[in-house]
Amino acid sequence: MRERVRMPRLSFVSGAVVLASILGTESGAQSLREFVPVTDAILQNPSPEDWPMWRRTLDGWGFSPLDQIDRSNVEQLRLVWSRALHAPGRQQGTPLVYGGVMYMPNPSDVIQAIDAVSGDLLWEYRRELPEDVCDFMMSGVCTTNRNLAIYENLIIDTSVDEYVFALDVATGDLVWETEILDYKVHPANQSSGPIIAKGMVISGRSCMPSAGPEACVITAHDARTGEELWRQRTIPRPGEPGDETWGGVPYEERRHVGTWMAPSYDPDLNLIYIGTSVTSPAPKFMLGGTENTHLYHNSTLALDADTGEIVWYYQHLNDSWDLDHPFERLLVDTNVRPNPEAVDWINPRLQPGERRRVVTGIPGKTGIVYTLDRVTGEFLWATPTVGQNVISDINGATGVVTENSEVVFSRYGEEVYTCPTAMGGKDWEAGAYSPRTNTMYMPLRNACARMASLDDGRDSLYSLSMRNELSPGTDQLGTVRAISAESGETVWTYEQRAATMSLAVTGGGLVFGGDVNGRFRALDDETGSVLWEINLGSPVSGFPVTYAVDGRQYVVAGTGTGGNASRFSSMTPELRPSSGSNIFVFALPD
Numbered sequence: 001m002r003e004r005v006r007m008p009r010l011s012f013v014s015g016a017v018v019l020a021s022i023l024g025t026e027s028g029a030q031s032l033r034e035f036v037p038v039t040d041a042i043l044q045n046p047s048p049e050d051w052p053m054w055r056r057t058l059d060g061w062g063f064s065p066l067d068q069i070d071r072s073n074v075e076q077l078r079l080v081w082s083r084a085l086h087a088p089g090r091q092q093g094t095p096l097v098y099g100g101v102m103y104m105p106n107p108s109d110v111i112q113a114i115d116a117v118s119g120d121l122l123w124e125y126r127r128e129l130p131e132d133v134c135d136f137m138m139s140g141v142c143t144t145n146r147n148l149a150i151y152e153n154l155i156i157d158t159s160v161d162e163y164v165f166a167l168d169v170a171t172g173d174l175v176w177e178t179e180i181l182d183y184k185v186h187p188a189n190q191s192s193g194p195i196i197a198k199g200m201v202i203s204g205r206s207c208m209p210s211a212g213p214e215a216c217v218i219t220a221h222d223a224r225t226g227e228e229l230w231r232q233r234t235i236p237r238p239g240e241p242g243d244e245t246w247g248g249v250p251y252e253e254r255r256h257v258g259t260w261m262a263p264s265y266d267p268d269l270n271l272i273y274i275g276t277s278v279t280s281p282a283p284k285f286m287l288g289g290t291e292n293t294h295l296y297h298n299s300t301l302a303l304d305a306d307t308g309e310i311v312w313y314y315q316h317l318n319d320s321w322d323l324d325h326p327f328e329r330l331l332v333d334t335n336v337r338p339n340p341e342a343v344d345w346i347n348p349r350l351q352p353g354e355r356r357r358v359v360t361g362i363p364g365k366t367g368i369v370y371t372l373d374r375v376t377g378e379f380l381w382a383t384p385t386v387g388q389n390v391i392s393d394i395n396g397a398t399g400v401v402t403e404n405s406e407v408v409f410s411r412y413g414e415e416v417y418t419c420p421t422a423m424g425g426k427d428w429e430a431g432a433y434s435p436r437t438n439t440m441y442m443p444l445r446n447a448c449a450r451m452a453s454l455d456d457g458r459d460s461l462y463s464l465s466m467r468n469e470l471s472p473g474t475d476q477l478g479t480v481r482a483i484s485a486e487s488g489e490t491v492w493t494y495e496q497r498a499a500t501m502s503l504a505v506t507g508g509g510l511v512f513g514g515d516v517n518g519r520f521r522a523l524d525d526e527t528g529s530v531l532w533e534i535n536l537g538s539p540v541s542g543f544p545v546t547y548a549v550d551g552r553q554y555v556v557a558g559t560g561t562g563g564n565a566s567r568f569s570s571m572t573p574e575l576r577p578s579s580g581s582n583i584f585v586f587a588l589p590d
């Protein structure tokens with residue numbers, strides 16, 4: 001391992017650094033602001049004005065309590081500032097906003113600090129990456145950089161070249177860096193960044209097949225120093241619990257159970273919730289037999305934050321089709337009363353209306369909602385949303401999932417028709433949860449695929465070919481669906497031609513989100529009506545956020561070429577957006 005770079009830390013004056021004076025703000029409108037170092041208490045209960053991590057809070061909600069912009073005035077929104085983003089790769093960034101400064105993750109680990117009021121650049125960090133690094137990674141997503149974390153006076157990210165690193169918030173200077181994996185030996189692919197749990201930097205990664213099982217890890221580092229505290233593999237070694245689920249496949253051939261999206265964290269239970277992806281190859285007849293479950297692929301893992309140990313797991317799907325399950329976990333305390341008219345699979349022991357601490361949402365590409373007890377992992381209920389034919393049953397009493405044998409590959413060259421496609425249903429584009437309505441809002445797609453199992457010597461990632469199609473009986477690819485966290489009922493569905501992208505929801509009763517055709521809009525959180533819309537020109541591939549400075553609320557949309565955006569476009573070829581990477585910031589008139 002390379003030596004960590006240690007640099008002197010800023011000393012805090014009365015616990016605060018006068019950031020604005022260091023940065024030399026030129027916008028006269030901006031007042032001098034004190035930088036308050038970010039603590040665990042702040043991250044566990046952030047100021048309504050800030051958006052200090054991927055989904056704003058550790059419970060993964062993507063919710064802001066800000067309500068200055070509401071259903072009655074949202075039609076007056078206007079552009080306040082915009083900025084083009086220049087960095088090689090796909091733009092899927094989440095602005096991190098804290099204390100009036102926006103920290104923007106761009107592809108290739110380019111990070112900018114921007115005055116959140118004026119849009120003026122304060123500093124820019126461009127990580128020097130080895131020229132050959134993407135030769136080892138997944139083409140297309142190698143340089144993706146979805147989110148940052150903040151702790152004390154540090155902006156923290158994982159890097160394309162497999163380090164975790166920290167920048168000084170005031171200058172963008174590197175403060176520490178720690179190698180997680182040697183990219184030439186264990187190329188994992190770090191498309192998402194970390195969250196902070198109790199002063200620890202928690203991060204997952206994709207895990208390329210060539211990297212072997214030792215690269216399929218979730219890691220914890222000390223946020224102050226970068227020291228590694230623990231790492232937890234997603235694939236058991238021989239003799240470890242779960243080894244028996246691999247049907248005797250040699251350890252070195254157990255591959256690609258990744259954790260490529262950021263986790264959630266419950267400080268009270270001290271548990272980290274993170275989801276996993278499919279194996280490589282995906283068809284299980286190539287991997288010891290379809291009767292094996294290959295833990296811990298396509299599972300929710302609850303990890304002890306102090307040790308990384310798996311406290312419980314729940315497997316959502318024995319996956320032959322690249323239907324990953326790494327998406328946002330929503331940690332919600334709610335009455336649980338699944339409506340049998342609306343929900344397919346319910347635990348018979350559940351007392352309707354009982355209060356539970358749950359982990360819910362749509363964790364995987366199948367589009368199925370799962371609600372589990374987040375203390376124990378007990379299955380509570382699950383139900384499909386968009387059309388799916390890969391799961392035929394879930395045993396409510398045990399939570400055990402049965403796949404549809406008609407679409408489970410059993411030989412090379414077999415062709416099947418699956419819904420959804422491997423782009424989802426749902427994919428990395430995040431949904432959101434509002435405590436105002438106790439409802440989750442999910443961007444989904446009506447798409448299926450003709451898939452075949454390939455005898456390709458395992459040259460490709462999954463040994464699958466696939467051709468995507470719109471779901472039968474509809475020409476509407478894009479959906480936003482509102483689902484009650486208590487009853488599982490669909491409250492409303494919004495459908496349109498273009499594929500829908502990530503969402504954020506606010507205390508003003510608004511669901512903000514965009515689509516592949518450049519439209520960014522606000523929906524009514526109770527009805528799904530479109531209350532405001534603007535054409536930004538390019539796919540809205542960034543994660544929308546909202547923040548406030550000096551009493552004024554802002555809404556941010558990010559555009560760019562977003563990977564799936566182009567593949568979704570091929571199903572709606574008459575829509576021809578441009579592909580510029582920009583952020584656009586809106587507010588009500590002064």
Ligand SMILES: [Ca+2]
Pocket residue numbers: 109144145146157158159160190191192193
């Ligand atoms: Ca990164």
Ligand SMILES: [Ca+2]
Pocket residue numbers: 277278322323324
């Ligand atoms: Ca995958």
